[in-house]
Amino acid sequence: MRHARPIFLVIVLSVVAVGAFGLKIWHDRFQIHRLTLATASASGEYYAFGRALARVISNHHPDIEITVRETQGSLHNLELIEQGSAQLALVQSNSPSRPSTRAVAYLFPETAHVVVSAELGIQRFSDLRTKRIALPPAGSGSYRLFWSIAEHYKMDPETIEFVVKPSDETYAAFRAREVDAFFHVMALGNPRLAELLREQNARLLPIQQVAALQLKLPYLESTQIPMGTYDGASPIPPKDVAAVAVRSVLISSDDVNAGVVYRIVESLYQFRSELVAIYPRAATIVLPESGENLGLPIHPGAQAFYEQDKPHFLVEYAESLAFLLSVFVLIISSLWQFRLWLLGRQKNRADMYNLQLVELIDRIQNSNKSQELIELRQELFEILQKVMVDLDKDRISLESFQSFALPWETAISSLRHKESLLSKIGFSAPN
Structure with a gap:
């Protein structure tokens, strides 16, 4: 105690x-x-x-x-x-x-698009200095990217006439000729841009000097807007357009x-x-x-x-x-105690089955009736089934099962021998 x-x-x-x-x-x-x-x-x-x-x-x-x-x-x-x-x-x-x-x-790459009115003769990025341009909202990465590129061309908010608009308003403003150009960063093949380029007298402006831009903006990727990206029949653009891209x-x-x-x-x-x-x-x-x-x-x-x-x-x-590691020692200690208790319990359960087998062997030896042997055979296999379930659920150990196996084989052999004897003297015994 x-x-x-x-x-x-x-x-x-x-x-x-x-x-x-x-x-x-x-x-x-x-x-x-x-x-x-x-x-x-x-x-x-x-x-x-x-x-x-x-x-x-x-x-x-x-x-x-x-x-x-x-x-x-x-x-x-x-x-x-x-x-x-x-x-x-x-x-x-x-x-x-x-x-x-x-x-x-x-995620996916996004390409910087500069869309300009084809009527105004805009050929280079620096030509935007005297034009009206629509930019994305000030809280966007696209807005910040535009000014990073514009700085390379010696352009700043004081030298450009610009307005900030969400994409829906930008397209409407360009169609209404309220702006001469707009800057958007998007995945290639945008269907809304394709529709605009087909409807309007507009063109995509190249962004050149990419290698020089990358010296200050190393996150930029050099890319192209391939010929026919926005229309393959009458190619838009009519040739590859130099551009830059950023990753989302x-x-x-x-x-x-x-x-x-x-x-x-x-x-x-x-x-x-x-x-x-x-x-x-x-x-x-x-x-x-x-x-x-x-x-x-x-x-x-x-x-x-x-x-x-x-x-x-x-x-x-x-x-x-x-x-879990911090309580490992406590668990090992308790499991050891539990193992000792379980082994004792498993042995007791196996002993119970062995006693049942001894009783069955005795009844087999004293039986002279075919029907009784059938019932004894059924009991014998019911005991085996219970033992197998207990073994699977760890209610008896493998060692205990091995000690059970020998008397069970003895019992089944005794049953077969008794059935054979009854068969020889004219009783009908099961096969």
Whole structure:
């Protein structure tokens, strides 16, 4: 009795620790993760992609609920992340980083388009200095990109006549000749732009000196708007147009659950075909060789995916596993005590079955009736079935089963011998 109390205390503490761990696992497993994804205008590419991503994630991970939010663009999205009003956001790669933002994934490239009225003889980017130009909202990455490029050509807000308009108003203003040009960053093949270029006497202005621009703006990618992008019959543009592009990047707050981020990144690639079916431009999403080149610190959940670790479980339950380790000694101690008790119980249960076999053997030896032997055979196999179930459920040990097997074989042999004897003297015995 003197040792019973410490053992009992160890067992109680172990049960409490395991229960707490189980509760943590259950909470993490069934918790609904509600995230807000900041995009841009509801008529733009970011919003359309955000809705597609949210739908695919919901289809495969019901515990991740993503609400897509319309915003003013990249800079506004960064502010929302900092404020905690959004946990995910889409931004352009030229957007400034913030302390709490983390990169999650590179998405599709977006090309800078400069559309000008063909009647005005605008040939170079610097010719925009004397024209009226419409720019995207000031909170967008596109707005910031325009002024970064314009600075290279010695242009600033004081030397350009510009207005800030959302995309819908920009197209209307260009059609009404209220502006001479506009600047948009978008994926190639935008259907609204194709319609405008076919309707209006307009052309795409090249952005040249890309190598020089990259010296100050290393995030820029040199690209082209290929001939026929917006119309193949009467080619628009009639020849390749030099341009620059930036990558759209999915970012998150640094406190988003690592396991959730891992599954979001995994879904971008694992369920690519579903995403492309909803948003075709998702086909151009690039899987980086590592997360080192995303332009800002990478989220640990995304890093785990890019490095092809398999710690989805470890990433998600790292804290819980650390807690489990802290109670390991207590659990081992209690399990040892439980093993001793279980071995004793298993032996007692096996002994019970062996006693039943001894009784059956005795009844077999004393039986002279065919029907009684049939019943004894049935009892014998019922005992075997019970023993097999108990072995499967660890109610008896393998050693105990082996000690049971010999008397059972003896019993079945005795039964067959008795059946043979009865058959020889004219009784009908089962085969």
